[in-house]
Amino acid sequence: MTKNSRLAERIITVRGFLYIAVLYVLYTVSVLLTCRRLRTDVFEEGLCFVHLVHLILMTGYLLFTGRHDSLFISISCRLRFPGLRSLFLTRFRFLLIETAFFALPYMVLICLTGWVHGAHSAGFLFLCCLNVFLSLLAAGIPACTIQLKKQKNYLGTLLVWLLLSLDYMAASGYFAAPVSIFYLPMLTPFRAAGSGTVFLTAAGSFCKVLLMLLLTAAFLRPRRSHRSIRLNGPAGIILRKSLWGIPFGILLSLFALARSLTSPEEALLGLFGTYVGDSLPLVAEHLLFALPLLVQLLLFGGIMAADREQAAVFLFTRSAGRRQWALKEMGTILGGSVLFSLLCGIFVLIPVLLAGNAPADPSALLLTAGALAVTVIPCQALFVLACNILTLRLSSPAYALWILLPLYAGGLIVSAFGRNIAGGIPVILYPSAQGILSVHNIPGLNELFPAFLENPIPAFRLWISPLYCLILSVFILWAGVRTVIRKDCL
Amino acid sequence: MTLYLKHEFRKAFSRHETWIALVLCAGLAVAAFLEMLFTGITEFFRETSSSPEYKSMLCISGVGSIAVLFFVPLLASVPAACSYAEEKTGHAEAVLLTRGSRRNYYFSKAIVIALTAFVFSVLPFLINYLLCLVAYPSADSMLSLFQQSVYQGNYREELSYAVFPELYMNAPVLCMAAHMVLIGLWGVCLAELTYAVSLIYVRNLLTTLLLPLIFGTVLPLIFSVLGLRILVIQNYFLVSPVIPGPRLSLILSVYALLLLGSLALLLRKVGSSSGRDIL
Structure with missing residues (x-):
């Protein structure tokens, strides 16, 4: 008896069949009762009730696959596989079979209702069934991957169920914007008019499965230990950290969508805290203004101090010199910070545009993005660099934060009250007010937000800001090199 | 336990950062007071609010709103919350652990962190209130309450x-004190979270300090995305909140969850380190 057939015997059991049968009986009865309550005679519509699919079918599916995962987690099973990847590949084969078994009654219901009502072609029904199968698989893959990696029973089941609960809430209209990426594509094809839409949805589900497999491959890759002392600089790690800009940008865009900042220009300005619409309080403006910087400080703020504390004796005795080390480290931090901001900006725009919000004035959007790229992004990168140097120099991160946070947050206050003082020169010279000033000078935006973007400073030109950042960066780099050379690190 | 508590308190108040934090507390209170004095916010609140105590809440000023978001978490965490991370990186942990039990060592830190965090979170508000009392000696609350005609003010809605x-x-004074307790408890939660983070991650002190601060600022964003504005903690710090039907039990539940999470990490650390060779 081979290893696979032994596993198959444990997975495909009579008890499993009974479990699926009971679950579908419960589901069908619930759909019938709900249809009766809603006074609808069309059972087909009942198949799209999101709450029943989520609470009964999806929960049941995740528990069904999670129970089988516990077999693969057991040490007796793991020992028989050379690595985690081969274990996952075997698990994936069984997951395909389990998903097919689980989805089969649902597919039968789809075909049955389609046949009874006679409104859909065979191809349409096949694509609907395929879409359901792929959607279930897209939920099952991450659940079993997490369980295999972390070796905890039902951990992935719980996490995926929680995420799907958020999607269920989005699909049910609990949020201001319907941003459901799972349930709406899974269930809307029944209501779709043509086969083309169903084909596109099924293709989207296939892409989701592929994406999940790619993420699984990345998740199961053996990780290198970063605890060893790095003599070649932390460039790779820093640049990898900047990828956090993607989820952060998506979170901000969700906030923008939830708060009805639906125009891409508004969302982009909101990200940098320069404009958050009339519906939000002042606190939200402060929060959004400083949050990107805070996250960057978290990711890149104490890198130089940490490296110096842990590896100074190895770094400075082996590298060409302290100056080279400092310049290389600071350059990498600057690059990482700029990349983070760019990714963040791009991923704020993408969901807003995907939600169907076209820019009111494309040229104004491009100008806004360009203006923010040459003003706010370098400014934030310089603040991150300054935080590294101050932490190194003052020996405590608390001092660096106490100096830099009020300095940065003060940009809003200075730009609000300092315009009439000495022709606005204090605002022009204030580092964190550059982004606010630059967007006030864009003609298209003035027409879009006339109440907000008024009273620009006549002396300000957009080229002043990058030049100012360049001079400031040279000064900070000089101060950084000087700090590293003079400070006794050993 | 007493030995550790004494040591932790002495250590907390021998740090320069603690004294600078005290100065910052006073600075924030004075800045907010001056802002209210010169920008006319006080006059506005004197005319519109039903009680004179509300004008002396720090939160209503611009400086105060920034302080609640960015400074209270830092002020609460700086005096003592990073002490474990410092002892771990400076290898003082091994010396201290041999003088008592591990449980006492970790829990005495948690107690001192909670106390200092509460004091440092509430201090700017208290100083601001004292300054306001000096500048505007409070009239009888009921008198000011009925300055408006009962037909003009809608007290039921208020x-x-x-x-x-x-x-x-x-x-009103007790009401304001209760709000200060809420702010203090928020500071305690964030400082304990900082301590819990430092138990897991000690490589970079800046990360340890910033993570709870960012958590405290991202949380309102997430609640706003989910449409749960009633759970945005910062709204509860205002004596006149901006959300209708605020529910104290919800906020206390959020606090309890945060504290329980920190406690779970602490117990995990105590459990995992027991029986391990100190050196």
Whole structure:
């Protein structure tokens, strides 16, 4: 008896069949009762009730696959596989079979209702069934991957169920914007008019499965230990950290969508805290203004101090010199910070545009993005660099934060009250007010937000800001090199 | 335990950062007071609010709103929350652990962190209140309450916005004190979270300090995305909240969850380190 057939015997059991049968009986009865309550005679519509699919079918599916995962987690099973990847590949084969078994009654219901009502072609029904199968698989893959990696029973089941609960809430209209990426594509094809839409949805589900497999491959890759002392600089790690800009940008865009900042220009300005619409309080403006910087400080703020504390004796005795080390480290931090901001900006725009919000004035959007790229992004990168140097120099991160946070947050206050003082020169010279000033000078935006973007400073030109950042960066780099050379690190 | 507590308190107040934090507390209170004095916010609140105590809340000023978001978490965490990370990186942990039990060592730190965090979170508000009392000696609360005609003010609606409606009407000073306790508890939660993070991650002190601060600022964003504005903690710090029907039990549940999470990490650390060779 081979290893696979032994596993198959444990997975495909009579008890499993009974479990699926009971679950579908419960589901069908619930759909019938709900249809009766809603006074609808069309059972087909009942198949799209999101709450029943989520609470009964999806929960049941995740528990069904999670129970089988516990077999693969057991040490007796793991020992028989050379690595985690081969274990996952075997698990994936069984997951395909389990998903097919689980989805089969649902597919039968789809075909049955389609046949009874006679409104859909065979191809349409096949694509609907395929879409359901792929959607279930897209939920099952991450659940079993997490369980295999972390070796905890039902951990992935719980996490995926929680995420799907958020999607269920989005699909049910609990949020201001319907941003459901799972349930709406899974269930809307029944209501779709043509086969083309169903084909596109099924293709989207296939892409989701592929994406999940790619993420699984990345998740199961053996990780290198970063605890060893790095003599070649932390460039790779820093640049990898900047990828956090993607989820952060998506979170901000969700906030923008939830708060009805639906125009891409508004969302982009909101990200940098320069404009958050009339519906939000002042606190939200402060929060959004400083949050990107805070996250960057978290990711890149104490890198130089940490490296110096842990590896100074190895770094400075082996590298060409302290100056080279400092310049290389600071350059990498600057690059990482700029990349983070760019990714963040791009991923704020993408969901807003995907939600169907076209820019009111494309040229104004491009100008806004360009203006923010040459003003706010370098400014934030310089603040991150300054935080590294101050932490190194003052020996405590608390001092660096106490100096830099009020300095940065003060940009809003200075730009609000300092315009009439000495022709606005204090605002022009204030580092964190550059982004606010630059967007006030864009003609298209003035027409879009006339109440907000008024009273620009006549002396300000957009080229002043990058030049100012360049001079400031040279000064900070000089101060950084000087700090590293003079400070006794050993 | 007493030995450790004494040591932790002595250590907390021998640090330069603690004294600078005290100066910052006073600075924030004075800045907010001056802002209210010169920008006319006080006059506005004197005319519109039903009790004179509300004008002396730090939160209503611009400086105060920034302080609640960015400074209270830092002020709460700086005096003691990073002490474990410093002892771990400086290898002082091994010396201290041999003088008592591990449980006492970790829990005495948690107690000192909670106390200092509470004091440092509430201090700017208290100083600001004292300054306001000097500048505007408070009139009788009920007198000011009825400055407006009963036909002009809609007190039923106003009460529906209050977190503590009975105190809001009858004892404004106690109401303000209760709000300060809420702020202090928020500081305690964030400082304990900082401590819990430092138990896991000690490589970079800046990360340890910033993570709870960012958590405290991202949380309102997430609640806003989910449409749960009633759970945005910062709204509850205002004596006249901006959300109708605030529910104190929800906020206390969030606090309890945060504290329980920190406690779980602490117990995990105590459990994992017991029986391990100190050196």
